[in-house]
Amino acid sequence: xxxxxxxxxxxxxxxxxxxxxxxxxxxxxxxxxxxxxxxxxxxxxxxxxxxxxxxxxxxxxxxxxxxxxxxxxxxxxxxxxxxxxxxxxxxxxxxxxxxxxxxxxxxxxxxxxxxxxxxxxxxxxxxxxxxxxxxxxxxxxxxxxxxxxxxxxxxxxxxxxxxxxxxxxxxxxxxxxxxxxxxxxxxxxxxxxxxxxxxxxxxxxxxxxxxxxxxxxxxxxxxxxxxxxxxxxxx
Numbered sequence: 001x002x003x004x005x006x007x008x009x010x011x012x013x014x015x016x017x018x019x020x021x022x023x024x025x026x027x028x029x030x031x032x033x034x035x036x037x038x039x040x041x042x043x044x045x046x047x048x049x050x051x052x053x054x055x056x057x058x059x060x061x062x063x064x065x066x067x068x069x070x071x072x073x074x075x076x077x078x079x080x081x082x083x084x085x086x087x088x089x090x091x092x093x094x095x096x097x098x099x100x101x102x103x104x105x106x107x108x109x110x111x112x113x114x115x116x117x118x119x120x121x122x123x124x125x126x127x128x129x130x131x132x133x134x135x136x137x138x139x140x141x142x143x144x145x146x147x148x149x150x151x152x153x154x155x156x157x158x159x160x161x162x163x164x165x166x167x168x169x170x171x172x173x174x175x176x177x178x179x180x181x182x183x184x185x186x187x188x189x190x191x192x193x194x195x196x197x198x199x200x201x202x203x204x205x206x207x208x209x210x211x212x213x214x215x216x217x218x219x220x221x222x223x224x225x226x227x228x229x230x231x232x233x234x235x
Contacts, residue, residue, distance in 0.1 A: 058117055061204035065197060065214065066110045071154050072194055073103040073110075075162060079187060082172055086179040091231035095224060099187070102220050106213065113209060161193015184228045191221040 076099055083096035163171070163186050174182050198214035198221075205211055 058207035058210065059205065061201050062207045062210040063114070063118065065201040065205060066114055066210060067154060068159055069194065069197060069217070070107050070110050072159055072162065072190075072197065073107050075168075076103055076187070076190055076194075077107075078168070079163070079171065079183065079190070082179075083183065086175050087183070088176040089180050089231055089234065091227070091234060092180045092183060095187075095227055095231065096183075098227075099224060106217070109213065113207075113213075117207075159193060160196045161190040163190060181232065184232055188225050188228055191225050194221050 080096040080100045083093055087093050087096070167186055171179065171182050171186060195218050198217040201214045202211055202218075205214070
């Protein structure tokens, strides 16, 4: 089990603000709601603005998904690194290259999101409590007792599709057709687990960027699963 402690703090996303005057201010007309096709845009209503505000930001599901998917992707890359010296079917090498080309940049994008929304803001505003979208009052602190932290446990056993150390050892020891068969078996299970994780964050997550990344994972990994099945069917 790997634990990631994140220093607290995040920037608040504000759609708009008005000065406190003691009286309720009318909704500003510079927030625009797009019209239906063929219709002009118009100032958003108070209800539309409230709905928009509700959609902003991230929550616990977003953060936990990215932290876990980064680790999930890293194991996939560990598996693809074994292909070059062990594969027999050309299709296996092409699939491994495709997986590496997709998942390495995705790790970078996920780490960048965490830096922008969690790590970076934490350095700028250590006093912010709900920095990673978790419920609670943010009273957990680091060892110094000064900075609230978010304890995120990365446990392989809790992530669907992860290969065990024994399975990875077996893959590293295999060659030729035996390797191809085992690679497809383990990577298919691995991809199915990633799809499950992505589908869960689509139901529970909140951040639009995270949800878009999850959609991309579902599309690309389902496509990989189909390609791997086809490769094994080839003579």
